[in-house]
Amino acid sequence: MELEYYKNILSISNYRQIQHMDSDLIALKEIKVYGHDLKVLRLDKNQIIIQGYINTLEMGDTKNNDL
Secondary structure, rough: OOOEEEOOOOEEOOOOOOOEEOOOOOOOOOEEEEEEEEEEEEOOEEEEEEEEEEEEEEOOOOHHOOO
């Protein structure tokens, strides 16, 4: 997986699966992008490009990380 962020545009290449998509949260398998006014500019089998104000980017499966 490759991530690139420039001028409020996040590009994620080789992503696996979309699990949730909303204006303040986009969750891919093992990646969650939190922010405001998130919009998908491009979506195909190899890449997703998201525009908006990104506050947090979580990577990995956080469901099993109970401390």
